[in-house]
Amino acid sequence: PESTPTLDPRLALAQGRPQHGDSALRRTGRTIRRLTTSAAQEVTEESRIAREIQQPVTTGRVVAVTSIRGGVGKTTVAALLSRTFGHYRHDPVLALEADAALGTLPVRLGAGSVRWACADLARILHPAMQLTDITGYLVPVSDGGWLLPASQGRVGAPLDVATYRTVTLALRRYFAATVVDCETLPGEVARTAMDTAHARVVVAPMTPEGVGGTRLVLDWLGQLPHSALTTTVVALTATSPDMTLNAKAAAAHLRETGVTVVPVPYDRHLAGGGAIDATRLAAGTRKAATRLAAEAMRRAVRVR
Incomplete structure (x- = not known):
C-alpha cells in the first residue's frame, strides 16, 4: 500500500504552537517547592514505579484500553501508556490501533504518515518472520516502540474480530508489551x-x-468467567478544567467494585490535540501516566 499522511498538510500548517500542560505560574511554584523540600521521598517513589513498569515477562503482555464512549481521552491514555512503556522498558513495545477506521492514535504518537494497517499485515504474517521483518511494516515511535494503525485514515470497513485475533496472537511473541487502543x-x-x-x-x-x-462495564467484567476485575485499572480523566463532579466521590464509587482508580488531571497540552510531546506534559499527567503503566504491568505480569 502507498503511504498516507495522518494529517492533511493544510491542517498541519494551521496548528499553533503546543502549550505546556502546566501554566508558567504552576511550573515556577513547583520549582520553588523543590528547592525548599527534600526530594529523597519523591525519587524513591519514582524508582519503585519504574521497577514495576520494567518487570520482566516470559511472553508478550497485552494491555487493552477502552471506554464507554468516544471523546473521553481513551486514545490519549493509550498513547501515554505506550510512550511510558517505551521510555522505561528495554524490550520491544507495540502500540496497536484497534479502533474504528478513523482512529487518531497515529496522530497522537506523532506519526507523519502510515502505510501498512492491521488487515494488510494479517495477510502476510507467518511464523518464520523475525522481529526485524515485522518492524519493517510498522511505524517507529520517536520516544521508543512501534505503531501498527488500524487503517490508512480513510473511511472503510472497520477492523473485524478475526483480523484482530490474527494480528495480536502473531505479534505477541515479538513484543514484550502491546497496548491496544480499542474501539468503544x-x-x-x-x-x-x-x-x-x-x-x-x-x-x-x-x-x-x-x-x-463505567460502573456498569466493571460489573460486566466481574461476571466474566475468569473474573477480569482483578486485572483491570480505571483511568479517571478530567477533560476540562471546570469539572464539577467530586473526584474523590467518583473514585470511591468505582473502587467499590475492587478496581484501582488512577486520576488523570486536565492537561492543556493534551487538550490541544495533535502529537503528544512528553516534555510539555504537566507534572501531574506524567505521574499519572507512570502510575497507570505500573498498575497495568503489575496486573499483566500476574496473569499466566
Missing part, C-alpha cells in the same frame, strides 16, 4: 480485546453519566 464498548472487537487481554484499562470521564456507565 460494546463494540465486538472491544469486547474481544477486553476478554483476551492480560490487563485492561477502562477510561472513565469525570462526569456523572461517565462514571455511572
Whole structure:
C-alpha cells in the first residue's frame, strides 16, 4: 500500500504552537517547592514505579484500553501508556490501533504518515518472520516502540474480530508489551480485546453519566468467567478544567467494585490535540501516566 499522511498538510500548517500542560505560574511554584523540600521521598517513589513498569515477562503482555464512549481521552491514555512503556522498558513495545477506521492514535504518537494497517499485515504474517521483518511494516515511535494503525485514515470497513485475533496472537511473541487502543464498548472487537487481554484499562470521564456507565462495564467484567476485575485499572480523566463532579466521590464509587482508580488531571497540552510531546506534559499527567503503566504491568505480569 502507498503511504498516507495522518494529517492533511493544510491542517498541519494551521496548528499553533503546543502549550505546556502546566501554566508558567504552576511550573515556577513547583520549582520553588523543590528547592525548599527534600526530594529523597519523591525519587524513591519514582524508582519503585519504574521497577514495576520494567518487570520482566516470559511472553508478550497485552494491555487493552477502552471506554464507554468516544471523546473521553481513551486514545490519549493509550498513547501515554505506550510512550511510558517505551521510555522505561528495554524490550520491544507495540502500540496497536484497534479502533474504528478513523482512529487518531497515529496522530497522537506523532506519526507523519502510515502505510501498512492491521488487515494488510494479517495477510502476510507467518511464523518464520523475525522481529526485524515485522518492524519493517510498522511505524517507529520517536520516544521508543512501534505503531501498527488500524487503517490508512480513510473511511472503510472497520477492523473485524478475526483480523484482530490474527494480528495480536502473531505479534505477541515479538513484543514484550502491546497496548491496544480499542474501539468503544460494546463494540465486538472491544469486547474481544477486553476478554483476551492480560490487563485492561477502562477510561472513565469525570462526569456523572461517565462514571455511572463505567460502573456498569466493571460489573460486566466481574461476571466474566475468569473474573477480569482483578486485572483491570480505571483511568479517571478530567477533560476540562471546570469539572464539577467530586473526584474523590467518583473514585470511591468505582473502587467499590475492587478496581484501582488512577486520576488523570486536565492537561492543556493534551487538550490541544495533535502529537503528544512528553516534555510539555504537566507534572501531574506524567505521574499519572507512570502510575497507570505500573498498575497495568503489575496486573499483566500476574496473569499466566
